[in-house]
Amino acid sequence: MNIYSEITPEILSLTKLAESTSKIDPALYTKYDVKRGLRDINGKGVLAGLTDIGNVHAYDMVDGKQVPCEGKLYYRGYNIEDLVNGFIRDQRFGFEEVTYLLLFGKLPSKEDLKEFSNMLAAYRSLPTSFVRDIILKAPSQDMMNTLARSVLTLYTYDDRADDISLPNVLRQCLQLIALFPMLSVYGYQAYSHYHDGKSLYIHMPDPSLSTAENLLHILRPDSKYTNLEAHILDIALVLHMEHGGGNNSTFTTHVVSSSGTDTYSTIASSLGSLKGPKHGGANIKVVRMFEDMKKTVKDCNNEKEVGDYLRALLNKDAFDHAGLIYGMGHAVYSLSDPRANIFKGFVEKLSKEKGREEEFQLYSMVERLAPQIIAEERKIYKGVSANVDFYSGFVYSMLDLPTQLFTPIFAIARVVGWSAHRLEELANNGKIIRPAYKGISEIKDYVPIEKR
Template sequence: MSDKEIYRRILKFTNLAETNNKIDLELYDKYGVKRGLRNKNGTGVLAGLTEIGDVIGYNLKDGDKIPAEGRLLYRGIDVKDIVDGFQVENRYGFEEVCYLLLFGSLPTRNELKEFNEILGESREIPDGFTEDMILKAPSPNIMNKLARSVLATYSYDDNPDDTSIENMLRQCIELIARFPILVAYAFQAKSHYYDNKSLYIHNTTRNLSTAENFLHMLRVDNKFTKSEAELLDLCLVLHAEHGGGNNSAFTARVVSSSGTDTYSAIAAAIGSLKGPKHGGANNKVRQMMDDIKSHINNWDDKKEIADYLTKILKKQANDGSGLIYGMGHAIYTLSDPRAVMLKKKAYQLAIEKDMMKEFNLYESIENLAPEVFAKVKGSSKDICANVDFYSGFVYSMLQIPPELYTPIFAIARIGGWCAHRIEEFYGANRIIRPAYKNITEPSEYKELGKR
């Protein structure tokens, strides 16, 4: 029987499966279920404690959310201060942030030097891995290939199930070092086997920063400018951590709480990040912007832009979702600090790349969207541009293909995932098992001939 015939026969059961898996949304209120682990006022259900990251987007007063300027803290330190600190010294910051997330304190100059050396030495992937695990089984989606590669690493580890702190740290540091290589090789394999392009497998370089090394491996000629590497490094820093409640970090914690190995927990987090409601959101922004650019004649005409945004919100344009992607956030209200910092750096590169016309379009949409949203929805809800709004534009200026947007997010977030895994394993040390209420009415079994 052919695959097509099997699929045709499966289709007969579609309506049955769909009908028997729908739950009346009113029942969630009836039983007091916090759908999506969100409270009615939009705050998250408290599910754990962490010292790793904190996301501040509002203040609470008598149970009500009071809008506030957004702040993001890594181990209690404002990420803006971290960024200002390494940029004023004209150096890269991602490695410093990984050290901070893993070990809980900022490194001294000597500690950072040693950590960078360890990361550089750990970039080499096992013999035969590229050929057997990446080139022989290319994937059209790099996130799936990354997850498979992480799981496959288990087989190349001489001590994969040892959950001692020293072994877990060794595994985590190796994954932080190798993620850019795995992504770069997966992209090259995809480009060659699916897009009929030439295959380029560049050797990794030990003495470059993570951002520099990734651009070195991605570019056909290995070339990149300092401003390009600095902007990518900033992206990595700003995406490295976002509190324990984000979907992929929570996934890493849930899986880690079972006591399983590092590779299983991180592969699960990758699967979570792939989703368009999480790490795939920046691609939604890119697709929306392509649609807007193709339908707006005058990018400087604010009224024309506002009219088209109105159509998007009314589900009359773009993908019919009624969403202006990149605008609004579950926690941030007045501003997303990541978007603020990324926009500032994007402006500088837009001048260098002669892309100010496009930058101005993004800025116009950012400024107009809240007004249009309030008018169409009749809502006073505060919405701001989130990090996904500008990250796709940044990657396009860096000539990074869209299929790499979410994998770059994973390259950045692996440090945060590892920190949450370690904290869950040693700090909480209890399997996460929430309750689900069964609302099915009891029924009797019927013999096959009587159904």
């Protein structure tokens, strides 16, 4: 066994010791009014800052009380539904336009958008031999780790890596936004080749294509894709770009930026957060849950059988025995996640193009049944609805995207939001973020080693 990955008996013994001393009595959180996860019992986050970038709206104030409402998501004050409807109506791609909006606070004119798109296209160029020396060597089975390593390595190619003046940070952020699709896909191609024995494809990006088109172009061996495929991927990227300052990875961006560190270290930290299955990795869990459902349930058109499976999930008797119906519920939204609502109509169109309408019907059935069953089986404090992860994994599978790239695609989109929040944190020259933790250890007298 590899010494670097072996868990020895000594480690197991020490783990028991570490675990026993790490446990904190849950009653103490109530005693000291500590909001675990920086959220109250209803899921509302503790107010930790202000942002002018994104806003999640899940409640209305009525007579001084919070009343759940249909979820809304705003980018720089614009409703995400209006933004998507705008570029879809004009049959345009939205990623570049919405990136401009999030970074600069206004919608671009045609001339602004053309110049900005050309700028991003010009930045889609990795340093000489970077693919050969960094990406193709020691490929990782986890593309998020590959992406983080590539980002940290880019630091060494930047003569102004530690300069955190706003012009330099903006330049760095634009380059990372432009490069993330290449870093992600090339990392996957390298692993697929060296570990799975598949042919190695390293396509150069096409400056005339949008970000979504380029992603499909460099990923697929024949570089071919349909117009619907590219537009749905573009919508997916736009919907994942930003979600307020309190989501885990964006809050990480604020925390690390507040220390005054460099852009590459900040973005790598945010990638580490997004990698977690409770955050960016959730859509993979949804896909695998449905795969297990189709193997376990005899008739997936039978509502009772599907409902029984969902109950088994909640009772830890199915799939991964975690007691969760993945893709259902959200830390903030209660009645609905606007991103899931927007997605659903386009998902249905794609399912028809791909001949997977029956599978879409199963997703729709679970979306309808799950909130009812959760309400029956669990004590809940707010509504439960499908979140964006519920459909995004299904979309990516219909686009023939490998599961290894599901979370990196989230990162390709969310790096835009991280960049806007990093600029906002630095522009306001705030204090280093340092919340308080209450120490609960008893004061003890030191014991000399010979008396222990």
